[in-house]
Amino acid sequence: MTQSVFAQQAPSSFNCNTIDEQALAQAELYKHIEAQAQTIAPTLDLLTDRDRRIIATIIERTPEEIKTIWIEAGITVWVQFVDGGRLAFDRNWFAIKVQEVKATLPETPRERNERLSSELEAACIKFGLTHGQIDWLSFSTTLYLNRLCIGFIGYNRANQWYSRRNQLGGSRTADSVDAAIASLGVRQPVAA
Incomplete structure (x- = not known):
């Protein structure tokens, strides 16, 4: 008895692993x-x-x-x-x-903030101060001397430093961060 098996081959154009797929x-x-x-x-x-x-x-x-x-x-x-x-x-x-x-x-706002931040850090070291968290949008912060708040400092849109003794007080503008800090009555420590 003969048995026949029906098998269908794929057409010759069929290639399951084309170069594009690879x-x-x-x-x-x-x-x-x-x-x-x-x-x-x-x-x-x-x-x-x-x-x-x-x-x-x-x-x-x-x-x-x-x-x-x-x-x-x-x-x-x-x-x-x-x-x-x-x-x-x-x-x-x-x-x-x-x-x-x-x-x-x-100067981009970020570059401006980086420049102002480095100026502020240098001035704080010079005057023996620390500062609070910086508000980067308005570039302003609180200044401390031995953990005692001595005032607020910032940089305005007129490209001037400003300082004030209290939150709602009048601001004094200055051309440098050192002058703005000095207007708060802070002096550089004198070496003994």
Whole structure:
């Protein structure tokens, strides 16, 4: 007795593992591995937002397009873009352009707050004071001498330091943080 088995083969055009599928799977795997590597040991981005704005202004691109920058052989500045492209510039020319752009680029609120915070910290050390938590939106804080509140200090929109003895009192403006603190009656400690 003969037995017949019916088997249907897939058409010759059918390929369950096409190159496109393999390429997509490989790209997905690489993306996953890169994400895990960033989680374990994140890459440090040495460029600040201001650096990116300066570079973008010089080369007439957007800051988001700038990935990194490096100097090769001490004479060539390379700018790497997020999309993989690169541009090369003479180091001396690029340095001159950076100084020109830096001088004209406005300060961001964050940069302003960082600058004011460092000025305030230096003045507090000089006068032997401490300060409370800084209100970053208005850049103001409370000043203390030996845990005793001596007044309030801040920086206004007219780019002046101000100080006042109490919360609702009148403010006195000054050109420097040292002058604003001195207007509260605080003097620098004298070394013995």
